[in-house]
Amino acid sequence: MTKTLARFLAQARRTPDRVACRYGDGVLTYRQLEEGSAALAAVLEEALGEDRRPVAVYGGRQPEMIRAFLACVRSGRAYLPIDDSCPMARLQTTLAAADASVLLCCQPLPETLEGLNIWEASRVEEAAACGKECPENLAVSEEAPFYILSTSGSSGQPKCVAVSGGNLDAFMEWAGPLCGNGVILGSSPFSFDLSVPGIYCAITSGGTLAAVSLDDMDYRELFYQMGQSQADLFIATPSFVSFCLADQTFNQDLMPRLERFLFCGETLSPRQSRALFRRFPRAQVWNSYGPTEATVAVTAVEVTRKMAESGDPLPAGAPMGRNRIWISDKEGNSKEDGRLGEIMLEGPQVALGYLAGEPGFSVLPNGDRLYATGDLGCLRDGQLWYHGRLDRQVKLRGYRVEAGGVAEHLRSLRGVAAAEVVPVLDEEGRPQWLAGFVIPEEGCPSPERLAKELRKQLYPYMVPRRIVLVDAFPLTPNGKLDRKRLVELL
């Protein structure tokens, strides 16, 4: 059994009546989570027998989702979370890509699906309440897949990452102490791995996960839940927090106990961190970095007021736990400090790989795995800086242009709070020109002036033909920047 699961079971014996997870009115105590997941695991094992393929779990953020996750791993099967924002066509391709045996529903599906082994919510609920016990030796081992997450592949088909029990244990070694044992406010859907620290740090420490969402743009409900949560820690993407910041009551009075923000999934801007320091004078702001392929996050850093006020891009942090990071040139050689290259990750958090064997992972002579992230970055004085994706490089009229690099130039201009640059494609999908999108702040000049400023720094072909001022960047359901919809803003 993995350390993380063993810690949860021990914690459930110590504090059976404490609330383990909550979403709205839905609550499960440690005892309910432990007994329910054991019973569901036993029923799964009876029904599936030798079939050890992954089990998909469908729903929103209700505590029953976490009970189902634990049931899967206690029965020796990896779980594949599917958020209820997933369209049914995408759900079917994802289940096929992961070769899932069963779909456990924690809420009804919006439509009937043929050809899948579906357990309706009532059947899942009945199984969880049957009182059966589950032998401990069934549970997922350190080497086996613990959860499977689907990410969008470059081909448009889902790409499934298998994260092992040992990967999660290695992440928890450093994330556990950072997240503490209080109330953790988690805003990410469970299909996104930023939800992983909230779930496992809470249930292995005696803490409580308070899940929140901004579904239906129900600010009232979100703020009510945040206010009720007594949260000590807030885990979110920077984009999620920019929605919260739109309401002036998002401040320390709303969450008096809040002592820490933990960000991952996107680059936190100095402006956002300054706003947080103003609104939450008693809270720390932590930035972190990591792809799903290396189990949530591999670096972390406490953002200081000095860093935020300098206006320079924030560091992504220093390698945490047993992670090793180096910067690679095109030939795979390590680059020296301060030089830009591909971020390479090694160590016990590097996932087992993609289920379909897509490239990116390799095994080192010492048995550790290596993941080539496709992210551009540099190391300086032990800190990692993230500089965008390697694979968004585009060719315009024969010239090679890094859209990410152009965006960095835009961001450096006065009056620009945040900026993104994306190629605009022709009918055949070839990049035609670059469009710049800018979230202005005080003193932002006109788009024409911004372009003029850029022409001072860049080759003419690198300068976006059109720059548009926007109030916010569109987000994917996971809270990341949605580039496709950004272009549609033109």
Place this chain on the structure above:
Amino acid sequence: MNPTADHRVMLEDICAIAARVCQAPEVAGQPDRNLYEDQLMDSLAFLQLLYTLEDRYGVEIYPTRLCREDFASPRHIAALVERLRCQG
């Protein structure tokens, strides 16, 4: 100014704003269109709507003090803006 005409101008203006933030041009002629249908209004559109109304009408909007229904259609939004302006 004639209050009825004033109201009509504002409603047209808000229809146009809603059409733009929702990326749905047809909304410009549909003051009673339910903006929550067909996922017209997502989190981005909502945030844009908020900032546009604040700029244009000089009102301060606390999303937490309002309910979903206040933004259900251009006509609802116009009523909201008038209410907020009266409160000064």
